[in-house]
Amino acid sequence: MTNGTPLDGNAMAGDxxxxxxxxxxxxxxxxxxxTHADAVGTLLLWHQSxxxxxxxxxxxDVVVTVVRAPDRVFLDLRGSVRLEVPLEGS
Amino acid sequence: xxxxxxxxxxxxxxxxxxxxxxxxxxxxxxxxxxxxxPRIPLDRWRFTVTTETGEKTSWNWTEFQALPAEDVxxxxxxxxxxxxxxxxxxxxxxxxxxxxxxSAADYTMVHSFGGYTTNVPMEDLLDGKAWxxxxxxGEDLEPEHGGPARLVVPHLYFWKSAKWxxxxxxxxxxxxxxxxxxxxxxxxxxxxxxxxxGD
Amino acid sequence: xxxxxxxxxxxxxxATLAEARWETPTARTLVLDVPDWPGHLPGQHIDVRLxxxxxxxxxxxxxxxxxxxxxEGRVELTIQRLDxxxxxxxxxxxxxxxxxxxxRGPVGGWFVWxxxxxxxxLLVAGGSGVVPLxxxxxxxxxxSARQPFRLLYSVRTxxxxxxxxxxxxxxxxxxxxxxxxxxxRKTPDGWxxxxxxIDVAALNTYGWPPDFEPDCYVxxxxxxxxxxxxxxxxxGHDPRRIRTERFGxxx
Numbered sequence: 370m371t372n373g374t375p376l377d378g379n380a381m382a383g384d385x386x387x388x389x390x391x392x393x394x395x396x397x398x399x400x401x402x403x404t405h406a407d408a409v410g411t412l413l414l415w416h417q418s419x420x421x422x423x424x425x426x427x428x429x430d431v432v433v434t435v436v437r438a439p440d441r442v443f444l445d446l447r448g449s450v451r452l453e454v455p456l457e458g459s
Numbered sequence: 460x461x462x463x464x465x466x467x468x469x470x471x472x473x474x475x476x477x478x479x480x481x482x483x484x485x486x487x488x489x490x491x492x493x494x495x496x497p498r499i500p501l502d503r504w505r506f507t508v509t510t511e512t513g514e515k516t517s518w519n520w521t522e523f524q525a526l527p528a529e530d531v532x533x534x535x536x537x538x539x540x541x542x543x544x545x546x547x548x549x550x551x552x553x554x555x556x557x558x559x560x561x562s563a564a565d566y567t568m569v570h571s572f573g574g575y576t577t578n579v580p581m582e583d584l585l586d587g588k589a590w591x592x593x594x595x596x597g598e599d600l601e602p603e604h605g606g607p608a609r610l611v612v613p614h615l616y617f618w619k620s621a622k623w624x625x626x627x628x629x630x631x632x633x634x635x636x637x638x639x640x641x642x643x644x645x646x647x648x649x650x651x652x653x654x655x656x657g658d
Numbered sequence: 659x660x661x662x663x664x665x666x667x668x669x670x671x672x673a674t675l676a677e678a679r680w681e682t683p684t685a686r687t688l689v690l691d692v693p694d695w696p697g698h699l700p701g702q703h704i705d706v707r708l709x710x711x712x713x714x715x716x717x718x719x720x721x722x723x724x725x726x727x728x729x730e731g732r733v734e735l736t737i738q739r740l741d742x743x744x745x746x747x748x749x750x751x752x753x754x755x756x757x758x759x760x761x762r763g764p765v766g767g768w769f770v771w772x773x774x775x776x777x778x779x780l781l782v783a784g785g786s787g788v789v790p791l792x793x794x795x796x797x798x799x800x801x802s803a804r805q806p807f808r809l810l811y812s813v814r815t816x817x818x819x820x821x822x823x824x825x826x827x828x829x830x831x832x833x834x835x836x837x838x839x840x841x842x843r844k845t846p847d848g849w850x851x852x853x854x855x856i857d858v859a860a861l862n863t864y865g866w867p868p869d870f871e872p873d874c875y876v877x878x879x880x881x882x883x884x885x886x887x888x889x890x891x892x893x894g895h896d897p898r899r900i901r902t903e904r905f906g907x908x909x
Contacts (some may be wrong), residue, residue: 374880375880375904376880376904377902377904378768378901379703379769382702382703382765382767382768383704383705383719383762383763383765384764384767385670385768385803386668386762386849387666387667387668387762388665388667390667392765392766392767392768394765394767394768395767395768400759401650403694407643408768409768410766410767410768410769410901411757411768411902415492415493415494416719417490417492418491418492418493419491419493419537419538419539419618419643420493420638420641420642420643421495422494424494425582426882429495431493431494433832434641434642434643436638436643436655438642438644438654438655441642441655443641443642443655443656443665445640445641445642450706452781458474460708461896462672462758462759462760463709463710463711464708464709464710464748464753464759465711465757466752466753467708467709467710467716467748467752468710468714483714497908593704
Protein backbone atom coordinates (compact mmCIF):
# COMPACT_ATOMS: atom_id res chain seq x y z
CA MET A 370 0.00 0.00 0.00
CA THR A 371 0.98 3.58 -0.43
CA ASN A 372 2.42 4.72 2.84
CA GLY A 373 1.83 8.20 4.06
CA THR A 374 -1.49 8.69 2.32
CA PRO A 375 -4.82 8.38 4.06
CA LEU A 376 -7.98 6.62 2.96
CA ASP A 377 -11.54 7.79 3.59
CA GLY A 378 -13.45 7.00 6.74
CA ASN A 379 -15.42 4.56 4.57
CA ALA A 380 -12.62 2.08 5.08
CA MET A 381 -13.43 1.79 8.81
CA ALA A 382 -16.88 0.43 8.03
CA GLY A 383 -16.02 -3.24 8.57
CA ASP A 384 -14.28 -2.81 11.89
CA UNK A 385 -17.08 -0.57 13.19
CA UNK A 386 -19.82 -2.88 11.98
CA UNK A 387 -18.34 -5.63 14.08
CA UNK A 388 -19.18 -3.51 17.12
CA UNK A 389 -22.29 -1.58 16.15
CA UNK A 390 -25.63 -2.68 14.78
CA UNK A 391 -25.73 0.33 12.46
CA UNK A 392 -23.29 1.67 9.92
CA UNK A 393 -21.34 4.41 11.66
CA UNK A 394 -19.61 5.64 8.50
CA UNK A 395 -22.91 7.18 7.37
CA UNK A 396 -23.33 8.94 10.74
CA UNK A 397 -22.46 12.63 11.10
CA UNK A 398 -19.71 13.60 13.49
CA UNK A 399 -19.05 17.00 15.01
CA UNK A 400 -15.31 17.59 15.43
CA UNK A 401 -14.36 18.46 19.00
CA UNK A 402 -11.46 20.54 17.73
CA UNK A 403 -13.10 22.80 15.14
CA THR A 404 -16.86 21.93 15.18
CA HIS A 405 -16.72 20.90 11.53
CA ALA A 406 -19.55 18.42 10.87
CA ASP A 407 -19.84 15.81 8.14
CA ALA A 408 -20.26 12.08 7.57
CA VAL A 409 -17.78 9.78 9.34
CA GLY A 410 -17.09 8.41 5.85
CA THR A 411 -15.45 11.72 4.92
CA LEU A 412 -12.83 11.58 7.69
CA LEU A 413 -9.25 11.02 6.55
CA LEU A 414 -8.23 7.58 7.69
CA TRP A 415 -4.62 6.72 8.54
CA HIS A 416 -4.64 2.96 8.44
CA GLN A 417 -0.97 2.03 8.20
CA SER A 418 -0.43 2.23 11.92
CA UNK A 419 -1.05 0.22 15.09
CA UNK A 420 -4.71 1.24 14.82
CA UNK A 421 -7.11 3.21 12.66
CA UNK A 422 -6.76 6.96 13.11
CA UNK A 423 -9.54 9.05 11.57
CA UNK A 424 -8.79 12.76 11.34
CA UNK A 425 -11.02 15.73 10.60
CA UNK A 426 -10.40 16.86 6.99
CA UNK A 427 -10.95 20.44 8.10
CA UNK A 428 -8.53 20.81 11.05
CA UNK A 429 -6.54 17.55 11.09
CA ASP A 430 -7.45 16.66 14.67
CA VAL A 431 -8.08 13.04 15.55
CA VAL A 432 -11.83 12.36 15.69
CA VAL A 433 -11.91 8.56 16.09
CA THR A 434 -9.36 5.87 16.82
CA VAL A 435 -10.00 2.14 16.58
CA VAL A 436 -7.53 -0.34 18.05
CA ARG A 437 -8.17 -4.03 17.54
CA ALA A 438 -6.81 -6.57 19.97
CA PRO A 439 -7.42 -10.26 19.25
CA ASP A 440 -10.25 -10.39 21.77
CA ARG A 441 -11.27 -6.71 22.12
CA VAL A 442 -11.79 -3.51 20.20
CA PHE A 443 -10.91 -0.13 21.70
CA LEU A 444 -12.89 2.76 20.26
CA ASP A 445 -11.85 6.28 21.25
CA LEU A 446 -14.33 9.02 20.36
CA ARG A 447 -12.90 11.90 22.37
CA GLY A 448 -12.37 13.92 19.21
CA SER A 449 -16.06 13.90 18.41
CA VAL A 450 -18.55 15.86 20.49
CA ARG A 451 -21.50 14.09 18.87
CA LEU A 452 -22.46 11.33 16.46
CA GLU A 453 -25.76 11.64 14.64
CA VAL A 454 -26.80 8.20 13.40
CA PRO A 455 -29.44 7.92 10.68
CA LEU A 456 -31.97 5.16 11.23
CA GLU A 457 -32.86 3.32 8.05
CA GLY A 458 -36.52 3.00 7.21
CA SER A 459 -37.65 5.74 9.60
CA UNK B 460 -14.19 -19.82 12.16
CA UNK B 461 -11.05 -21.27 10.70
CA UNK B 462 -10.69 -21.39 6.96
CA UNK B 463 -7.07 -21.94 6.04
CA UNK B 464 -6.22 -20.51 2.65
CA UNK B 465 -3.97 -23.11 1.05
CA UNK B 466 -1.15 -21.47 -0.79
CA UNK B 467 -1.50 -18.20 1.10
CA UNK B 468 1.73 -17.41 2.86
CA UNK B 469 1.32 -13.70 3.29
CA UNK B 470 4.49 -11.72 3.22
CA UNK B 471 7.60 -13.81 3.51
CA UNK B 472 7.95 -14.17 7.23
CA UNK B 473 10.55 -15.80 9.36
CA UNK B 474 10.06 -16.79 12.92
CA UNK B 475 13.59 -17.02 14.25
CA UNK B 476 14.80 -17.93 17.71
CA UNK B 477 15.57 -14.95 19.88
CA UNK B 478 12.65 -12.84 18.77
CA UNK B 479 10.10 -11.69 21.35
CA UNK B 480 6.91 -13.81 21.41
CA UNK B 481 4.54 -13.31 18.47
CA UNK B 482 7.10 -11.39 16.39
CA UNK B 483 8.26 -12.08 12.84
CA UNK B 484 11.48 -10.99 11.21
CA UNK B 485 11.37 -8.34 8.51
CA UNK B 486 14.19 -7.08 6.34
CA UNK B 487 12.53 -3.93 5.03
CA UNK B 488 11.57 -1.03 7.26
CA UNK B 489 7.80 -0.57 7.27
CA UNK B 490 6.53 3.00 7.64
CA UNK B 491 3.64 3.40 10.04
CA UNK B 492 1.92 6.75 10.33
CA UNK B 493 -1.03 8.00 12.32
CA UNK B 494 -1.14 11.29 10.46
CA UNK B 495 0.58 13.45 7.88
CA UNK B 496 4.39 13.38 7.92
CA PRO B 497 5.63 16.68 9.36
CA ARG B 498 8.42 18.38 7.40
CA ILE B 499 10.52 20.31 9.88
CA PRO B 500 13.15 22.73 8.56
CA LEU B 501 16.33 22.35 10.61
CA ASP B 502 16.39 26.05 11.44
CA ARG B 503 13.01 25.65 13.12
CA TRP B 504 13.84 22.44 14.93
CA ARG B 505 14.10 22.58 18.71
CA PHE B 506 14.10 19.98 21.44
CA THR B 507 12.91 21.02 24.88
CA VAL B 508 13.04 19.20 28.19
CA THR B 509 10.46 20.52 30.67
CA THR B 510 10.75 19.38 34.27
CA GLU B 511 7.90 18.70 36.68
CA THR B 512 8.42 22.21 38.07
CA GLY B 513 8.29 23.84 34.65
CA GLU B 514 12.03 24.43 34.19
CA LYS B 515 12.93 24.26 30.52
CA THR B 516 16.18 23.26 28.84
CA SER B 517 16.29 23.32 25.07
CA TRP B 518 18.60 22.83 22.13
CA ASN B 519 18.34 24.11 18.59
CA TRP B 520 19.67 21.92 15.77
CA THR B 521 23.17 23.35 15.86
CA GLU B 522 23.44 22.99 19.62
CA PHE B 523 22.01 19.48 19.45
CA GLN B 524 24.52 18.44 16.79
CA ALA B 525 27.33 19.71 19.02
CA LEU B 526 26.40 17.26 21.78
CA PRO B 527 28.41 14.03 22.01
CA ALA B 528 26.77 11.39 19.81
CA GLU B 529 26.85 7.61 20.01
CA ASP B 530 26.57 4.91 17.37
CA VAL B 531 24.38 2.05 18.46
CA UNK B 532 23.22 -1.22 16.91
CA UNK B 533 19.93 -2.48 18.30
CA UNK B 534 16.97 -4.74 17.53
CA UNK B 535 13.58 -3.09 17.18
CA UNK B 536 10.15 -4.64 17.68
CA UNK B 537 6.92 -3.15 16.34
CA UNK B 538 3.61 -3.98 18.02
CA UNK B 539 2.23 -4.78 14.55
CA UNK B 540 4.45 -7.88 14.87
CA UNK B 541 7.50 -7.13 12.78
CA UNK B 542 10.96 -7.10 14.27
CA UNK B 543 14.10 -5.83 12.63
CA UNK B 544 17.47 -6.93 13.90
CA UNK B 545 20.75 -5.09 14.00
CA UNK B 546 19.55 -1.59 13.07
CA UNK B 547 22.22 1.07 13.33
CA UNK B 548 21.55 4.56 14.61
CA UNK B 549 23.53 7.64 15.54
CA UNK B 550 22.16 9.96 18.15
CA UNK B 551 22.45 11.64 21.50
CA UNK B 552 21.92 9.55 24.60
CA UNK B 553 19.15 10.68 26.94
CA UNK B 554 21.76 10.42 29.68
CA UNK B 555 23.55 13.29 27.97
CA UNK B 556 20.40 15.35 27.48
CA UNK B 557 19.21 14.90 31.07
CA UNK B 558 22.65 15.20 32.68
CA UNK B 559 22.18 18.74 33.98
CA UNK B 560 18.43 18.67 34.40
CA UNK B 561 17.24 18.86 38.01
CA SER B 562 14.34 16.46 38.42
CA ALA B 563 12.90 13.83 40.72
CA ALA B 564 10.23 12.76 38.22
CA ASP B 565 9.59 9.07 37.64
CA TYR B 566 7.68 9.44 34.38
CA THR B 567 7.99 11.27 31.10
CA MET B 568 5.80 12.21 28.17
CA VAL B 569 7.56 12.36 24.82
CA HIS B 570 6.16 15.04 22.49
CA SER B 571 6.48 15.27 18.71
CA PHE B 572 5.92 17.72 15.90
CA GLY B 573 2.44 16.89 14.60
CA GLY B 574 1.05 16.30 18.08
CA TYR B 575 2.03 12.68 18.74
CA THR B 576 2.80 11.73 22.35
CA THR B 577 3.95 8.61 24.16
CA ASN B 578 4.75 7.97 27.82
CA VAL B 579 7.97 6.31 28.98
CA PRO B 580 9.16 5.84 32.58
CA MET B 581 12.25 7.92 33.37
CA GLU B 582 14.34 4.88 34.25
CA ASP B 583 13.71 3.44 30.76
CA LEU B 584 15.35 6.49 29.20
CA LEU B 585 18.49 6.46 31.34
CA ASP B 586 21.60 4.28 31.68
CA GLY B 587 22.26 3.85 27.98
CA LYS B 588 18.76 2.65 27.08
CA ALA B 589 17.50 5.47 24.85
CA TRP B 590 18.70 7.99 22.28
CA UNK B 591 17.43 10.90 20.22
CA UNK B 592 18.66 9.60 16.88
CA UNK B 593 19.23 11.62 13.73
CA UNK B 594 20.99 9.10 11.52
CA UNK B 595 19.82 5.65 10.46
CA UNK B 596 22.14 3.26 8.65
CA GLY B 597 24.67 6.05 8.21
CA GLU B 598 22.26 8.43 6.47
CA ASP B 599 20.27 11.40 7.68
CA LEU B 600 17.01 10.11 9.12
CA GLU B 601 14.26 10.45 6.49
CA PRO B 602 11.05 12.26 7.43
CA GLU B 603 9.05 9.05 6.92
CA HIS B 604 11.13 7.38 9.60
CA GLY B 605 10.95 10.31 11.99
CA GLY B 606 13.59 12.73 10.75
CA PRO B 607 15.08 15.15 11.56
CA ALA B 608 15.22 13.25 14.86
CA ARG B 609 13.34 10.53 16.70
CA LEU B 610 13.47 8.78 20.01
CA VAL B 611 14.92 5.27 19.91
CA VAL B 612 14.10 3.20 22.98
CA PRO B 613 14.62 -0.28 21.57
CA HIS B 614 13.73 -2.37 24.61
CA LEU B 615 10.08 -1.24 24.36
CA TYR B 616 7.64 -1.70 21.45
CA PHE B 617 8.57 0.71 18.72
CA TRP B 618 5.53 3.02 19.08
CA LYS B 619 7.40 4.31 22.15
CA SER B 620 10.23 5.40 19.85
CA ALA B 621 8.40 8.56 18.85
CA LYS B 622 9.16 10.06 15.45
CA TRP B 623 9.73 13.80 14.93
CA UNK B 624 10.44 14.43 18.62
CA UNK B 625 10.51 17.98 19.92
CA UNK B 626 10.16 17.63 23.63
CA UNK B 627 10.23 15.65 26.81
CA UNK B 628 7.89 16.50 29.67
CA UNK B 629 8.99 15.11 33.03
CA UNK B 630 6.08 14.04 35.25
CA UNK B 631 5.48 12.78 38.78
CA UNK B 632 2.51 10.66 37.70
CA UNK B 633 2.24 8.36 34.71
CA UNK B 634 -0.16 9.46 31.98
CA UNK B 635 -1.11 7.77 28.70
CA UNK B 636 0.18 9.10 25.40
CA UNK B 637 -1.51 8.79 22.00
CA UNK B 638 -1.60 5.01 21.51
CA UNK B 639 -1.72 4.26 25.22
CA UNK B 640 -4.95 6.29 25.47
CA UNK B 641 -6.30 4.49 22.41
CA UNK B 642 -5.92 1.00 23.92
CA UNK B 643 -2.25 0.09 23.86
CA UNK B 644 -0.26 -0.91 26.92
CA UNK B 645 1.13 1.77 29.23
CA UNK B 646 4.60 0.18 29.29
CA UNK B 647 4.91 -2.01 26.18
CA UNK B 648 7.57 -4.64 26.92
CA UNK B 649 7.83 -6.87 23.83
CA UNK B 650 9.37 -9.74 25.83
CA UNK B 651 6.28 -9.86 28.04
CA UNK B 652 4.06 -9.23 25.00
CA UNK B 653 2.47 -6.16 26.58
CA UNK B 654 0.59 -5.03 23.50
CA UNK B 655 -2.80 -3.89 24.75
CA UNK B 656 -4.13 -2.48 28.00
CA GLY B 657 -4.40 -5.26 30.53
CA ASP B 658 -1.96 -7.60 28.75
CA UNK C 659 -33.56 -4.57 1.42
CA UNK C 660 -31.71 -1.38 2.18
CA UNK C 661 -32.63 -2.07 5.76
CA UNK C 662 -31.16 -5.54 5.82
CA UNK C 663 -28.09 -4.24 4.06
CA UNK C 664 -27.20 -1.83 6.84
CA UNK C 665 -28.44 -3.16 10.16
CA UNK C 666 -27.37 -6.00 12.40
CA UNK C 667 -23.90 -6.66 13.75
CA UNK C 668 -21.52 -8.26 11.42
CA UNK C 669 -19.52 -11.45 11.65
CA UNK C 670 -17.11 -13.28 9.37
CA UNK C 671 -18.59 -15.92 7.11
CA UNK C 672 -17.36 -18.41 4.56
CA ALA C 673 -17.91 -17.73 0.88
CA THR C 674 -17.24 -20.19 -1.92
CA LEU C 675 -15.68 -19.13 -5.17
CA ALA C 676 -18.26 -20.20 -7.76
CA GLU C 677 -16.44 -18.94 -10.84
CA ALA C 678 -13.73 -16.52 -11.85
CA ARG C 679 -12.97 -14.58 -15.01
CA TRP C 680 -10.16 -12.32 -16.13
CA GLU C 681 -11.22 -8.75 -16.95
CA THR C 682 -7.71 -7.73 -18.05
CA PRO C 683 -4.37 -9.58 -17.81
CA THR C 684 -4.03 -8.31 -14.24
CA ALA C 685 -7.61 -8.03 -12.96
CA ARG C 686 -9.83 -10.97 -12.10
CA THR C 687 -13.49 -11.02 -11.14
CA LEU C 688 -14.40 -13.47 -8.38
CA VAL C 689 -18.01 -14.65 -8.37
CA LEU C 690 -18.85 -15.75 -4.85
CA ASP C 691 -21.58 -17.83 -3.30
CA VAL C 692 -22.28 -16.30 0.09
CA PRO C 693 -24.94 -18.15 2.07
CA ASP C 694 -27.67 -15.87 3.43
CA TRP C 695 -26.26 -12.78 1.72
CA PRO C 696 -28.52 -9.94 2.92
CA GLY C 697 -28.18 -7.88 -0.26
CA HIS C 698 -26.15 -4.71 -0.66
CA LEU C 699 -26.14 -1.22 -2.07
CA PRO C 700 -23.82 -0.27 -4.92
CA GLY C 701 -20.67 1.33 -3.54
CA GLN C 702 -20.52 -0.90 -0.47
CA HIS C 703 -17.52 -3.09 0.10
CA ILE C 704 -16.61 -6.29 1.86
CA ASP C 705 -13.63 -7.22 3.96
CA VAL C 706 -11.72 -10.35 2.96
CA ARG C 707 -9.62 -12.22 5.50
CA LEU C 708 -7.01 -14.82 4.62
CA UNK C 709 -5.39 -17.17 7.12
CA UNK C 710 -2.12 -18.95 6.38
CA UNK C 711 -1.38 -22.43 7.68
CA UNK C 712 0.77 -20.98 10.47
CA UNK C 713 -2.10 -18.79 11.64
CA UNK C 714 -0.87 -15.56 10.06
CA UNK C 715 -3.78 -13.41 8.93
CA UNK C 716 -4.20 -10.56 6.48
CA UNK C 717 -7.32 -8.54 5.84
CA UNK C 718 -8.27 -6.21 2.97
CA UNK C 719 -11.34 -4.31 1.81
CA UNK C 720 -12.68 -4.74 -1.72
CA UNK C 721 -15.54 -2.90 -3.38
CA UNK C 722 -18.42 -5.02 -4.59
CA UNK C 723 -18.65 -4.95 -8.39
CA UNK C 724 -22.07 -6.49 -8.84
CA UNK C 725 -25.56 -5.16 -8.26
CA UNK C 726 -28.19 -6.77 -6.10
CA UNK C 727 -30.35 -8.64 -6.82
CA UNK C 728 -27.92 -10.72 -8.86
CA UNK C 729 -29.25 -13.28 -11.39
CA GLU C 730 -27.59 -16.19 -9.57
CA GLY C 731 -27.78 -14.65 -6.13
CA ARG C 732 -24.02 -14.16 -6.08
CA VAL C 733 -21.61 -11.41 -5.15
CA GLU C 734 -18.84 -10.30 -7.49
CA LEU C 735 -15.54 -8.68 -6.64
CA THR C 736 -12.98 -7.48 -9.16
CA ILE C 737 -9.44 -7.69 -7.84
CA GLN C 738 -6.57 -5.76 -9.40
CA ARG C 739 -3.30 -7.62 -8.84
CA LEU C 740 -0.53 -5.57 -7.27
CA ASP C 741 2.70 -7.45 -7.84
CA UNK C 742 4.20 -6.54 -4.49
CA UNK C 743 0.88 -7.05 -2.77
CA UNK C 744 0.14 -9.56 -0.09
CA UNK C 745 -3.52 -10.47 -0.61
CA UNK C 746 -4.37 -9.46 -4.17
CA UNK C 747 -1.95 -11.92 -5.90
CA UNK C 748 -3.55 -14.74 -3.92
CA UNK C 749 -7.03 -13.68 -5.06
CA UNK C 750 -6.04 -13.19 -8.70
CA UNK C 751 -3.65 -16.10 -9.19
CA UNK C 752 -4.09 -18.75 -6.53
CA UNK C 753 -7.64 -19.24 -5.28
CA UNK C 754 -9.68 -21.51 -7.55
CA UNK C 755 -13.40 -22.22 -7.95
CA UNK C 756 -14.70 -24.50 -5.22
CA UNK C 757 -12.36 -23.06 -2.59
CA UNK C 758 -13.50 -20.87 0.28
CA UNK C 759 -12.47 -17.50 1.61
CA UNK C 760 -13.65 -15.63 4.70
CA UNK C 761 -15.47 -12.36 4.30
CA ARG C 762 -17.70 -9.97 6.15
CA GLY C 763 -20.05 -7.49 4.63
CA PRO C 764 -21.59 -5.63 3.08
CA VAL C 765 -20.17 -2.59 4.86
CA GLY C 766 -20.16 1.15 4.30
CA GLY C 767 -23.26 3.31 4.08
CA TRP C 768 -21.67 6.54 2.92
CA PHE C 769 -20.16 5.91 -0.51
CA VAL C 770 -23.36 4.35 -1.86
CA TRP C 771 -25.96 5.20 -4.47
CA UNK C 772 -29.61 4.57 -3.74
CA UNK C 773 -32.01 4.40 -6.66
CA UNK C 774 -34.39 6.77 -4.86
CA UNK C 775 -31.82 9.60 -5.20
CA UNK C 776 -33.43 11.76 -7.92
CA UNK C 777 -30.34 13.66 -9.13
CA UNK C 778 -28.32 12.85 -12.23
CA UNK C 779 -25.12 11.02 -11.37
CA LEU C 780 -21.50 11.70 -12.28
CA LEU C 781 -19.10 8.83 -11.72
CA VAL C 782 -15.38 9.61 -11.87
CA ALA C 783 -13.12 6.56 -11.86
CA GLY C 784 -9.35 6.29 -11.65
CA GLY C 785 -8.04 2.84 -12.59
CA SER C 786 -9.58 0.03 -10.58
CA GLY C 787 -11.61 2.70 -8.78
CA VAL C 788 -14.18 1.93 -11.44
CA VAL C 789 -15.28 -1.18 -9.54
CA PRO C 790 -17.80 0.34 -7.08
CA LEU C 791 -18.93 2.78 -9.78
CA UNK C 792 -19.65 -0.18 -12.07
CA UNK C 793 -21.83 -1.58 -9.30
CA UNK C 794 -23.79 1.69 -9.47
CA UNK C 795 -24.12 1.47 -13.25
CA UNK C 796 -25.35 -2.10 -12.92
CA UNK C 797 -27.70 -1.24 -10.05
CA UNK C 798 -29.24 1.56 -12.08
CA UNK C 799 -30.06 -0.94 -14.84
CA UNK C 800 -31.27 -3.60 -12.39
CA UNK C 801 -33.65 -1.08 -10.81
CA SER C 802 -34.68 0.31 -14.23
CA ALA C 803 -33.85 3.70 -12.76
CA ARG C 804 -34.13 6.74 -15.02
CA GLN C 805 -31.59 9.12 -13.52
CA PRO C 806 -29.03 9.84 -16.23
CA PHE C 807 -25.50 8.58 -15.47
CA ARG C 808 -22.19 9.77 -16.81
CA LEU C 809 -18.99 7.86 -16.19
CA LEU C 810 -15.63 9.51 -16.70
CA TYR C 811 -13.03 6.75 -16.53
CA SER C 812 -9.32 7.54 -16.29
CA VAL C 813 -7.18 4.54 -17.18
CA ARG C 814 -3.58 3.97 -18.22
CA THR C 815 -4.09 2.19 -21.54
CA UNK C 816 -7.01 0.69 -23.50
CA UNK C 817 -5.83 -2.76 -22.33
CA UNK C 818 -6.37 -1.74 -18.72
CA UNK C 819 -10.07 -0.91 -19.13
CA UNK C 820 -12.24 -3.06 -16.88
CA UNK C 821 -15.65 -4.16 -18.18
CA UNK C 822 -14.92 -2.70 -21.63
CA UNK C 823 -17.39 -4.87 -23.57
CA UNK C 824 -20.14 -4.54 -21.01
CA UNK C 825 -19.78 -0.75 -20.87
CA UNK C 826 -19.89 -0.57 -24.68
CA UNK C 827 -23.05 -2.66 -24.73
CA UNK C 828 -24.72 -0.71 -21.95
CA UNK C 829 -23.98 2.62 -23.60
CA UNK C 830 -25.35 1.32 -26.91
CA UNK C 831 -28.58 0.05 -25.36
CA UNK C 832 -29.20 2.83 -22.86
CA UNK C 833 -29.56 6.49 -23.80
CA UNK C 834 -29.32 7.39 -20.11
CA UNK C 835 -25.70 6.24 -19.77
CA UNK C 836 -22.62 7.95 -21.19
CA UNK C 837 -19.02 6.82 -20.76
CA UNK C 838 -15.92 8.83 -21.60
CA UNK C 839 -12.35 7.63 -21.23
CA UNK C 840 -9.24 9.57 -20.30
CA UNK C 841 -6.06 7.63 -21.16
CA UNK C 842 -3.04 8.56 -19.10
CA ARG C 843 -0.26 6.49 -20.78
CA LYS C 844 -1.43 5.21 -24.15
CA THR C 845 -4.52 5.98 -26.22
CA PRO C 846 -6.32 3.78 -28.74
CA ASP C 847 -5.35 4.30 -32.38
CA GLY C 848 -6.98 7.38 -33.82
CA TRP C 849 -7.81 8.88 -30.40
CA UNK C 850 -8.18 12.65 -30.84
CA UNK C 851 -5.83 13.70 -28.05
CA UNK C 852 -2.52 12.49 -26.62
CA UNK C 853 -2.39 10.72 -23.25
CA UNK C 854 -3.19 13.05 -20.37
CA UNK C 855 -4.34 13.09 -16.80
CA ILE C 856 -7.86 14.03 -15.81
CA ASP C 857 -8.25 17.80 -15.96
CA VAL C 858 -10.69 20.69 -15.84
CA ALA C 859 -11.54 20.36 -19.51
CA ALA C 860 -12.46 16.68 -19.23
CA LEU C 861 -14.64 17.15 -16.16
CA ASN C 862 -16.19 20.28 -17.64
CA THR C 863 -16.96 18.65 -20.99
CA TYR C 864 -17.96 15.14 -19.93
CA GLY C 865 -19.37 15.76 -16.46
CA TRP C 866 -22.67 17.44 -15.65
CA PRO C 867 -22.98 21.20 -15.28
CA PRO C 868 -23.06 22.19 -11.60
CA ASP C 869 -26.52 23.71 -12.20
CA PHE C 870 -27.88 20.18 -12.66
CA GLU C 871 -26.83 19.45 -9.08
CA PRO C 872 -25.57 15.95 -9.85
CA ASP C 873 -24.54 13.46 -7.20
CA CYS C 874 -20.82 12.92 -7.80
CA TYR C 875 -18.91 9.76 -6.86
CA VAL C 876 -15.14 9.77 -7.21
CA UNK C 877 -13.09 6.61 -6.66
CA UNK C 878 -9.46 5.86 -7.35
CA UNK C 879 -5.96 6.32 -5.97
CA UNK C 880 -5.61 9.04 -3.35
CA UNK C 881 -3.97 11.65 -5.57
CA UNK C 882 -6.48 11.02 -8.36
CA UNK C 883 -9.42 11.40 -5.99
CA UNK C 884 -8.07 14.61 -4.52
CA UNK C 885 -7.36 16.10 -7.93
CA UNK C 886 -10.78 15.21 -9.33
CA UNK C 887 -12.66 16.37 -6.23
CA UNK C 888 -10.76 19.68 -6.21
CA UNK C 889 -11.62 20.26 -9.87
CA UNK C 890 -15.30 19.49 -9.27
CA UNK C 891 -15.43 22.00 -6.42
CA UNK C 892 -13.60 24.58 -8.55
CA UNK C 893 -16.14 24.05 -11.31
CA GLY C 894 -18.88 24.97 -8.86
CA HIS C 895 -20.14 21.60 -7.63
CA ASP C 896 -21.43 21.55 -4.07
CA PRO C 897 -18.83 19.70 -1.95
CA ARG C 898 -21.71 18.04 -0.09
CA ARG C 899 -22.72 16.29 -3.31
CA ILE C 900 -19.24 14.88 -3.89
CA ARG C 901 -18.51 11.53 -2.27
CA THR C 902 -15.05 10.03 -2.46
CA GLU C 903 -13.43 6.67 -1.93
CA ARG C 904 -9.65 6.63 -1.91
CA PHE C 905 -7.81 3.45 -2.76
CA GLY C 906 -4.51 3.21 -1.00
CA UNK C 907 -3.71 0.71 -3.71
CA UNK C 908 -5.18 -2.35 -2.02
CA UNK C 909 -2.39 -4.91 -1.87
